[in-house]
Amino acid sequence: MLKKFIATAGWPRVIIGLFLLALFVTAPFVGVRISTSLSDTLVRFGMNGVMVLAMIPMVQAGCGLNFGLPLGVIAGLLGATMSIEFGVRGALGFATAIGLSIPIAAILGYGYGQLLNRVKGDEMMIATYVGFSSVAFMCMAWLLLPYKNPTMVWGYQGTGLRTTISVDNYWSHILSDFLSFKIGTFYFPTGMFLFFAAMCFLIWLFMKTKTGTAMTAVGSNPEFARAGGVNVDRMRVISVVLSTIFGAIGILVYEQSFGFIQLYMGPFYMALPTVAAILLGGASVNRATIFNVVVGTFLFQGILTMTPSVINSVLKTDMSEVIRIIVSNGMILYALTRKAQVKR
Amino acid sequence: MPEVPLLKLENIGKEYFGNRVLADVSFSLNRGEILGLVGENGAGKSTLMNILFGMPVISGTGGYEGNIVLDGEVIRFGSPFDALAAGIGMVHQEFSLIPGFSAAENILLNREELNKSLLETVFSERLNTLDRPGMRARAARAIKTLGVDIGVDTIAAEMPVGYKQFIEIAREIDRTRTRVLVLDEPTAVLTETEARILLDALRKLADGGIAIIFISHRLQEIKSLCDRILVLRDGNVIRDSDARSASIRDIAAWMVGRNVEEDRPVRAGTISDEVALSVRDLWVDMPGETVRNAAFDVHKGEIFGIGGLAGQGKLGIPNGIMGLYPAGGTVSLFGREVELNKPRKALDRGMAFVSEDRRGVGLLLGERIDWNITFTGMQVQNRFLKGLPLLGNLVRLRDDDAIAAESEQYIKSLEIRCTGPAQRAVELSGGNQQKVCLAKAFSMRPELLLICEPTRGIDVGAKELVLNTLRRYNEEYGTTILITSSELEELRSVCDRVAIVGEGKIAGILPAISPAERFGLLMMGDVEDEGAQKEAVTGNA
Numbered sequence: 001m002l003k004k005f006i007a008t009a010g011w012p013r014v015i016i017g018l019f020l021l022a023l024f025v026t027a028p029f030v031g032v033r034i035s036t037s038l039s040d041t042l043v044r045f046g047m048n049g050v051m052v053l054a055m056i057p058m059v060q061a062g063c064g065l066n067f068g069l070p071l072g073v074i075a076g077l078l079g080a081t082m083s084i085e086f087g088v089r090g091a092l093g094f095a096t097a098i099g100l101s102i103p104i105a106a107i108l109g110y111g112y113g114q115l116l117n118r119v120k121g122d123e124m125m126i127a128t129y130v131g132f133s134s135v136a137f138m139c140m141a142w143l144l145l146p147y148k149n150p151t152m153v154w155g156y157q158g159t160g161l162r163t164t165i166s167v168d169n170y171w172s173h174i175l176s177d178f179l180s181f182k183i184g185t186f187y188f189p190t191g192m193f194l195f196f197a198a199m200c201f202l203i204w205l206f207m208k209t210k211t212g213t214a215m216t217a218v219g220s221n222p223e224f225a226r227a228g229g230v231n232v233d234r235m236r237v238i239s240v241v242l243s244t245i246f247g248a249i250g251i252l253v254y255e256q257s258f259g260f261i262q263l264y265m266g267p268f269y270m271a272l273p274t275v276a277a278i279l280l281g282g283a284s285v286n287r288a289t290i291f292n293v294v295v296g297t298f299l300f301q302g303i304l305t306m307t308p309s310v311i312n313s314v315l316k317t318d319m320s321e322v323i324r325i326i327v328s329n330g331m332i333l334y335a336l337t338r339k340a341q342v343k344r
Numbered sequence: 345m346p347e348v349p350l351l352k353l354e355n356i357g358k359e360y361f362g363n364r365v366l367a368d369v370s371f372s373l374n375r376g377e378i379l380g381l382v383g384e385n386g387a388g389k390s391t392l393m394n395i396l397f398g399m400p401v402i403s404g405t406g407g408y409e410g411n412i413v414l415d416g417e418v419i420r421f422g423s424p425f426d427a428l429a430a431g432i433g434m435v436h437q438e439f440s441l442i443p444g445f446s447a448a449e450n451i452l453l454n455r456e457e458l459n460k461s462l463l464e465t466v467f468s469e470r471l472n473t474l475d476r477p478g479m480r481a482r483a484a485r486a487i488k489t490l491g492v493d494i495g496v497d498t499i500a501a502e503m504p505v506g507y508k509q510f511i512e513i514a515r516e517i518d519r520t521r522t523r524v525l526v527l528d529e530p531t532a533v534l535t536e537t538e539a540r541i542l543l544d545a546l547r548k549l550a551d552g553g554i555a556i557i558f559i560s561h562r563l564q565e566i567k568s569l570c571d572r573i574l575v576l577r578d579g580n581v582i583r584d585s586d587a588r589s590a591s592i593r594d595i596a597a598w599m600v601g602r603n604v605e606e607d608r609p610v611r612a613g614t615i616s617d618e619v620a621l622s623v624r625d626l627w628v629d630m631p632g633e634t635v636r637n638a639a640f641d642v643h644k645g646e647i648f649g650i651g652g653l654a655g656q657g658k659l660g661i662p663n664g665i666m667g668l669y670p671a672g673g674t675v676s677l678f679g680r681e682v683e684l685n686k687p688r689k690a691l692d693r694g695m696a697f698v699s700e701d702r703r704g705v706g707l708l709l710g711e712r713i714d715w716n717i718t719f720t721g722m723q724v725q726n727r728f729l730k731g732l733p734l735l736g737n738l739v740r741l742r743d744d745d746a747i748a749a750e751s752e753q754y755i756k757s758l759e760i761r762c763t764g765p766a767q768r769a770v771e772l773s774g775g776n777q778q779k780v781c782l783a784k785a786f787s788m789r790p791e792l793l794l795i796c797e798p799t800r801g802i803d804v805g806a807k808e809l810v811l812n813t814l815r816r817y818n819e820e821y822g823t824t825i826l827i828t829s830s831e832l833e834e835l836r837s838v839c840d841r842v843a844i845v846g847e848g849k850i851a852g853i854l855p856a857i858s859p860a861e862r863f864g865l866l867m868m869g870d871v872e873d874e875g876a877q878k879e880a881v882t883g884n885a
Contacts (some may be wrong), residue, residue: 088600115494205732205739205741207741208724208741209739209740209741210722210726210729210740210742212742213722213723214717214723215740216711217708217715217719220708220709220710220711221703221704221705221707221708221709222711223704223705224705224706224707224708224719226687227666227668227688227697227699227705227706227720228670228691228719228720228723229687229688229691229720229723229726230427230688230723231688231726249807285711291539
């Protein structure tokens with residue numbers, strides 16, 4: 001029984017799961033409240049879930065992990081800032097942000113997909129630089145775009161967007177607080193979870209369609225797919241467009257929970273944690289499931305939430321950032337070396 | 345002639361993973377004798393030479409049976425180095441020259457002439473400098489033995505292919521101990537003049553006492569050069585004959601086998617006069633299997649075979665028709681032209697394809713068997729899908745039940761040994777994988793079935809089953825089938841007519857019941873005369 005469980009879950013997940021459990025067990029003894037820790041973990045899980053989900057289409061189509069996620073994030077940020085610029089508040093504002101970012105993400109994703117089709121075999125390397133350079137480009141754009149809303153622009157100058165923009169009066173916690181409840185200090189963001197579940201369902205549905213099946217085949221063996229009459233390049237572009245759109249929606253979910261829009265270098269730091277999460281969940285470079293997303297995001301965000309509070313209390317020093325870096329980069333390193341076994 | 349033969353092979357046998365490739369092969373070789381080794385692709389020539397040369401692939405797969413006796417002594421080489429030390433030299437089909445080195449450096453690689461130096465006493469001769477003039481002289485001598493004129497300072501990368509072949513041989517000659525020289529198709533890349541020079545050189549070497557094993561597909565060369573001829577077929581020695589007494593026609597017949605009329609089942613299917621597939625001026629740019637100009641007609645309900653030696657372009661024909669490799673020319677199915685270079689167009693027109701590259705193109709190794717079988721049907725014919733009632737049937741999802749049901753049916757009828765439709769294709773044996781590929785093609789319910797190498801890499805039992813399945817499918821549904829295979833015997837047993845491809849062209853088309861040597865001659869590059877060919881193309885033969 002136990003052996004079978006370990007075999008299906010995989011050793012890394014068992015070890016990290018046990019580690020996370022140990023952190024939760026230790027927490028009360030070092031003065032960390034378990035209920036807040038748990039709700040922190042759940043909130044962060046909900047915040048990041050959709051962005052991790054965005055990895056699935058590209059991985060399944062054989063385009064590798066979407067290190068170019070910042071591109072989708074930028075589309076989301078454009079949608080968010082535009083909805084605020086137009087002054088739409090509440091649920092409608094959030095819907096506007098999503099509605100505006102999807103076409104932007106689709107256009108950016110199409111170009112990004114065309115680029116990746118020209119560099120088959122090196123997708124992840126190129127994707128990383130697409131992410132980097134798009135962030136750098138937008139650093140200029142944020143300053144130059146003609147935004148006017150006073151909540152967003154630099155106060156003393158009247159032009160250029162600020163690095164951090166509050167969404168408090170617009171759509172802060174619009175999903176999180178929907179049907180949410182509190183038991184003591186434990187807070188559960190029901191709405192955000194429902195939204196994440198809906199997104200998972202959409203991906204699941206898509207992967208079951210004819211196109212989704214063809215996409216999986218392209219990722220599994222492009223030559224087979226081609227001989228089966230599938231346009232391989234088109235499938236890859238569709239997967240990249242989907243990944244980018246989900247990245248855009250993902251950052252909006254993140255922002256409404258966080259309460260702030262982070263511009264400039266903000267998107268820069270989004271790709272690595274999401275990649276690490278899905279790999280931690282047991283996905284490989286060319287196969288990922290929704291199960292991988294859920295497990296991986298929970299474990300990764302759990303570790304990120306718990307290690308700082310618990311270990312800092314134990315060691316009485318601030319090690320949180322160091323541990324965070326070791327865990328997230330260590331996981332990426334581990335998963336990318338596994339690639340050699342997966343490939344024939 | 346000395347009493348004791350220089351090299352003697354006694355009852356050599358070899359199995360690869362339960363697949364017998366050599367059985368009871370015995371022959372002997374005297375000093376100064378040239379033995380011609382002929383056989384179709386896969387007859388066991390390469391395996392035999394690998395055993396002789398002590399290649400690791402042999403010991404890595406369980407060794408071999410029987411004995412090799414060199415100069416009265418039983419030998420068993422652990423590695424090619426042992427074979428070299430014992431005086432067996434081998435020239436491979438692939439060039440193993442270092443492109444940036446000169447002819448002399450390549451010939452004397454690792455056997456260089458050295459200058460004496462003090463450092464040698466302290467360390468080893470590894471620190472000695474090279475004696476360049478000495479090396480040049482030695483290399484020049486080796487090249488001269490071959491009777492060609494190649495500058496010893498020429499860089500290997502800048503030589504024409506023919507020269508490279510000579511350098512390879514010169515390298516083996518330079519080894520003073522070389523007593524047996526094995527040449528694996530040395531003339532394949534040479535022009536006629538170069539080949540003649542080479543043959544003369546080999547004759548000279550043999551006169552000097554070196555025994556030579558010469559492997560070639562060009563029977564004319566074998567006949568003119570060799571003293572004796574050994575014919576291999578399916579791992580058995582078919583004939584060990586004097587070269588002078590055997591005619592080329594005889595050799596060809598021995599190679600491809602006996603006539604098969606006797607055990608040929610009576611055909612139940614009917615062939616109509618209607619032309620199903622018509623190919624004209626077809627060229628296909630498939631690496632290693634280039635098709636230059638192919639033309640033939642296949643009738644409705646016919647099983648048409650395409651044979652020929654490896655690399656002549658037979659595989660390029662079906663791959664080109666299916667649009668998998670860049671191609672040009674005219675291909676029509678039932679009178680309507682098929683667009684080339686787009687696999688989808690060919691599939692839409694009711695063609696189904698079984699690739700020779702089973703693992704690379706034919707299967708989704710990491711996915712379930714039922715996905716493998718139904719994928720093309722789903723993508724091309726929109727089958728195995730069900731509408732989602734909630735969304736007004738706009739979104740259509742995979743119908744996993746229908747997929748499993750279809751696959752169950754083929755698993756049963758083709759006797760695919762597996763744990764069920766959910767098993768991953770990679771876990772199946774070669775024969776069962778091939779059946780999955782066939783099921784994928786059958787599931788398309790094609791008008792025309794193109795099958796490449798249906799029995800490659802599968803055991804004898806599975807071979808029979810696969811061929812019978814094809815025959816049955818043809819009889820039951822009247823499907824036109826185009827089979828491409830390296831095994832002529834197989835084509836002759838299943839097909840109605842067989843085309844032999846040589847140098848990217850159809851060398852000739854014969855009814856399958858034609859005598860074996862006529863096929864053999866076609867394979868050897870003897871093109872049928874114009875009239876007969878025209879007749880064969882249109883199928884009025």
